[in-house]
Amino acid sequence: MRNADVAPIRLADYRPPDWLVDTVDLDISLHPTATRVVSRLALRRNPAGRADAPVMLDGDGLQLVRLAMNGQPAVGGAYEATPARLTIAVPPADAFVLEVETLLDPSANTQLMGLYRTTGAYCTQCEPEGFRRITYFPDRTDVLAVYTTRIEAERDEAPVLLGNGNLLRHGPVEGTSRHYAVWHDPWPKPSYLFALVGGRLAKVPGHFLTASGRPVDLGIYVELGKQDRAGYAMDALKRSMRWDEHAFGREYDLDVFNIVAVSDFNMGAMENKGLNVFNDKYILATPETATDADYANIEAIIAHEYFHNWTGNRITCRDWFQLCLKEGLTVFRDQEFSSDQRSRPVKRIADVRLLKAQQFTEDAGPLAHPVRPDTYREINNFYTATVYEKGAEVVRMLKTLLGADGFRAGMDLFFTRHDGDAATVEDFLACFAEATGRDLSQFALWYQQSGTPRLSVMGTYDPDAATFRVDVAQAMPPTPGQPEKAAMVIPLAIGLVGADGTDLPLILADGQRLETGVLEVTQTRESFLFTGLPERPVASLNRGFSAPVNLTSSLSVDDFVFLAAHDRDPFNRFDAIQALALDLLKRGAADGALPAPNALLDAARRILDADDLDPAFKAQALALPGEMEVARELARDVNPDAVFTARRALRRAVSEALSPRLVEVYGTLATRGRYSPDAASAGRRALRNLALDYLAVPGSLDGLARAETQFSEADNMTDRFAALAVLAQHDTPHRISALDAFHRRYAADPLVIDKWLSLQAQIAEPGTLDRVRDLTLLPVFAMTNPNRVRALIGAFAAGNPTQFNRADGAGYDFLVDVVLSLDGKNAQLASRLLSAFKTWRQLEPGRAGLAEAALRRVADTPELSDDVADIATRALA
Ligand code: B3K
Numbered sequence: 007m008r009n010a011d012v013a014p015i016r017l018a019d020y021r022p023p024d025w026l027v028d029t030v031d032l033d034i035s036l037h038p039t040a041t042r043v044v045s046r047l048a049l050r051r052n053p054a055g056r057a058d059a060p061v062m063l064d065g066d067g068l069q070l071v072r073l074a075m076n077g078q079p080a081v082g083g084a085y086e087a088t089p090a091r092l093t094i095a096v097p098p099a100d101a102f103v104l105e106v107e108t109l110l111d112p113s114a115n116t117q118l119m120g121l122y123r124t125t126g127a128y129c130t131q132c133e134p135e136g137f138r139r140i141t142y143f144p145d146r147t148d149v150l151a152v153y154t155t156r157i158e159a160e161r162d163e164a165p166v167l168l169g170n171g172n173l174l175r176h177g178p179v180e181g182t183s184r185h186y187a188v189w190h191d192p193w194p195k196p197s198y199l200f201a202l203v204g205g206r207l208a209k210v211p212g213h214f215l216t217a218s219g220r221p222v223d224l225g226i227y228v229e230l231g232k233q234d235r236a237g238y239a240m241d242a243l244k245r246s247m248r249w250d251e252h253a254f255g256r257e258y259d260l261d262v263f264n265i266v267a268v269s270d271f272n273m274g275a276m277e278n279k280g281l282n283v284f285n286d287k288y289i290l291a292t293p294e295t296a297t298d299a300d301y302a303n304i305e306a307i308i309a310h311e312y313f314h315n316w317t318g319n320r321i322t323c324r325d326w327f328q329l330c331l332k333e334g335l336t337v338f339r340d341q342e343f344s345s346d347q348r349s350r351p352v353k354r355i356a357d358v359r360l361l362k363a364q365q366f367t368e369d370a371g372p373l374a375h376p377v378r379p380d381t382y383r384e385i386n387n388f389y390t391a392t393v394y395e396k397g398a399e400v401v402r403m404l405k406t407l408l409g410a411d412g413f414r415a416g417m418d419l420f421f422t423r424h425d426g427d428a429a430t431v432e433d434f435l436a437c438f439a440e441a442t443g444r445d446l447s448q449f450a451l452w453y454q455q456s457g458t459p460r461l462s463v464m465g466t467y468d469p470d471a472a473t474f475r476v477d478v479a480q481a482m483p484p485t486p487g488q489p490e491k492a493a494m495v496i497p498l499a500i501g502l503v504g505a506d507g508t509d510l511p512l513i514l515a516d517g518q519r520l521e522t523g524v525l526e527v528t529q530t531r532e533s534f535l536f537t538g539l540p541e542r543p544v545a546s547l548n549r550g551f552s553a554p555v556n557l558t559s560s561l562s563v564d565d566f567v568f569l570a571a572h573d574r575d576p577f578n579r580f581d582a583i584q585a586l587a588l589d590l591l592k593r594g595a596a597d598g599a600l601p602a603p604n605a606l607l608d609a610a611r612r613i614l615d616a617d618d619l620d621p622a623f624k625a626q627a628l629a630l631p632g633e634m635e636v637a638r639e640l641a642r643d644v645n646p647d648a649v650f651t652a653r654r655a656l657r658r659a660v661s662e663a664l665s666p667r668l669v670e671v672y673g674t675l676a677t678r679g680r681y682s683p684d685a686a687s688a689g690r691r692a693l694r695n696l697a698l699d700y701l702a703v704p705g706s707l708d709g710l711a712r713a714e715t716q717f718s719e720a721d722n723m724t725d726r727f728a729a730l731a732v733l734a735q736h737d738t739p740h741r742i743s744a745l746d747a748f749h750r751r752y753a754a755d756p757l758v759i760d761k762w763l764s765l766q767a768q769i770a771e772p773g774t775l776d777r778v779r780d781l782t783l784l785p786v787f788a789m790t791n792p793n794r795v796r797a798l799i800g801a802f803a804a805g806n807p808t809q810f811n812r813a814d815g816a817g818y819d820f821l822v823d824v825v826l827s828l829d830g831k832n833a834q835l836a837s838r839l840l841s842a843f844k845t846w847r848q849l850e851p852g853r854a855g856l857a858e859a860a861l862r863r864v865a866d867t868p869e870l871s872d873d874v875a876d877i878a879t880r881a882l883a
């Protein structure tokens with residue numbers, strides 16, 4: 007907890023470090039309440055820093071035991087130590103060894119940053135500023151050092167001792183019940199990549215041989231008894247390692263790669279060098295406990311953390327403003343990996359759904375910020391959809407603009423030139439500019455300007471001239487701190503689709519053919535003329551979602567129906583049907599009555615019957631836009647109840663119109679044989695479960711009976727949970743008995759209980775808030791465990807629009823109570839929950855007033871953490 011009035015940190019104030027650290031030698035003696043940390047730093051003045059600058063090291067709640075310089079115990083007055091800082095005003099030399107001993111209480115660490123305890127283990131989390139909770143250090147990303155770590159512990163308590171890099175030696179501490187291990191990481195790294203783990207853990211072993219012949223010992227460590235759940239993660243790890251060699255020419259660089267799964271973790275996972283630490287939710291999976299979505303997440307996150315080894319670790323960030331340099335790029339890389347392992351169009355659709363739901367929403371509200379922010383108060387609040395998801399879109403656009411070869415040449419140059427560096431976004435872009443000869447200065451605006459660009463596209467056909475003119479206008483909405491903006495370069499992939507469904511050649515007015523299919527929009531207003539078109543084409547715009555923009559166009563309902571049936575770009579087939587649905591939902595929510603949905607139903611029927619589409623795609627296309635997406639499109643005066651009602655009416659219309667076909671789909675897609683998490687099988691389950699859901703919408707006896715049968719007969723979690731989710735939406739006795747049965751069956755399995763908690767938190771009924779309160783009282787629930795809190799309270803706040811936004815404000819009050827009681831214990835978790843308010847300004851005045859009052863109650867509370875104070879202040883600004 008810091009001073010509430012701390013000045014924000016600004017990118018413009020960046021200065022190189024005054025002191026560098028060449029080596030770090032740590033000796034850490036683990037103890038539940040009194041862990042002793044001895045750190046020896048080889049410090050050296052940075053020639054690029056200020057001459058005569060004192061040594062100033064960061065701390066956070068540290069207790070200093072002892073300090074020595076060049077082997078001499080320091081006398082009083084030679085230094086000043088507070089819990090937050092260690093200052094040596096007059097260092098003994100321009101290069102010296104500083105030895106510092108600190109004492110930690112890992113059992114009292116509820117923030118889960120620094121060294122803490124989790125079930126069966128000690129573990130660390132240092133990104134972004136956790137290392138300073140272990141020892142005094144220049145805890146910034148541009149101080150890269152070589153670490154050697156000796157870890158010591160009671161052998162019984164922690165038979166497994168893991169650190170970064172390679173294991174040098176290990177053995178008993180003679181004459182005691184303790185043992186030790188020494189790990190050495192030869193690759194210089196910033197402190198945020200430091201990690202250690204000690205505990206009673208079981209190892210799932212594996213082996214990998216890199217392309218150039220280096221054998222690597224792989225290990226996934228899990229709580230005892232959970233070894234049979236790590237097989238899929240291990241397989242995903244090996245596939246990731248191989249893929250990075252092929253796709254980016256990147257090989258692994260140590261003899262060991264370890265992953266540890268822990269049950270108390272603030273985020274998904276962490277890419278510490280050679281020792282990834284994971285939330286066990288993203289490691290553990292069996293068909294009985296994990297859904298298809300869980301398997302896909304595990305694959306993606308394993309890949310993401312592994313890919314950080316090059317994008318993040320070998321090349322790190324100069325400062326935290328450059329976070330997207332590692333995160334956006336690594337998300338792009340994991341998206342590409344999953345696309346290659348699964349279905350590319352379906353993966354793209356899922357990613358864009360997420361982008362729109364999370365990032366577009368963020369960009370449209372008070373917490374909007376650039377992909378590379380230029381100021382922050384608490385960096386933990388910038389691990390956002392904008393930095394991650396929009397950051398990945400920016401890299402994707404770069405690839406679209408430069409082509410696959412140009413992109414790869416730029417990446418190769420980046421890897422060679424910046425290996426071992428703490429780099430910036432400018433360094434990154436310079437590599438692509440140099441490799442391709444392209445000026446990327448306008449492109450750089452994607453990193454600087456916040457807000458989702460609005461692109462409006464008008465198509466005009468001239469039958470006499472046989473031309474089609476595309477008029478494009480771009481506008482950038484004002485966002486916090488950025489009232490006005492410059493025009494961006496927008497790669498707009500398009501097709502002109504002829505009446506028979508084939509793409510017509512894109513011949514520009516100068517006779518050139520637009521081979522790439524990508525228009526580069528660079529001005530506020532711009533026109534492109536296509537020639538040689540004897541018939542009126544239908545324009546397929548922003549194919550593959552080539553640019554993350556809000557698009558409006560002159561396309562008619564008939565055009566969308568046509569594109570949904572014929573576009574050769576699968577993303578736009580999906581998008582066309584979604585556009586039809588979104589239009590109905592918006593009008594339904596605004597007017598209180600749903601317009602006739604015939605066009606949508608026609609398109610949906612054709613999608614369902616299409617032979618050339620796989621089930622996974624059909625499931626995505628036929629799933630209606632979510633309530634949050636409709637709210638975002640409405641943009642103001644949103645009444646979540648009206649959105650819900652419109653959506654329910656449209657679901658009912660789809661159900662009624664398609665019911666005979668849905669029954670057929672449900673029957674023909676029944677699984678046979680053993681469960682397999684592969685994409686094709688998962689796609690069949692997805693479509694079949696969507697059919698189950700639609701068929702139950704009217705609440706008819708046979709619809710619910712089908713779900714009940716599936717619930718009790720399913721042989722895998724995907725099908726069982728899908729059936730439970732259907733039953734949970736209908737207030738019948740079956741719901742109670744199914745929820746009870748599920749709870750009994752999985753009572754000993756917290757990760758499965760999390761699904762049960764989330765499901766109940768998302769029921770769109772007035773009783774839900776009381777139910778959520780009751781569930782917090784169950785023994786299985788713990789405010790100290792982030793997974794439980796997110797599953798129940800996070801799902802309620804961010805996943806139940808009607809009940810969180812209750813007209814009486816009780817949902818807001820509940821969330822604020824939780825945030826305030828959690829803040830002193832786990833500030834990161836508290837501030838994440840509070841960001842559910844990020845859309846409050848789009849609500850109708852009654853709810854908006856209540857939300858504002860709730861936020862004020864937070865902001866007016868004394869002694870808030872920086873994390874929560876920052877979100878409350880920005881949300882209200
Ligand atoms: N780099 C970590 C995230 C750390 C979050 C700190 N609040 C995981 C990842 O993005 O791979």
Ligand code: ZN
Pocket residue numbers: 310314332333336
């Ligand atoms: Zn990451």
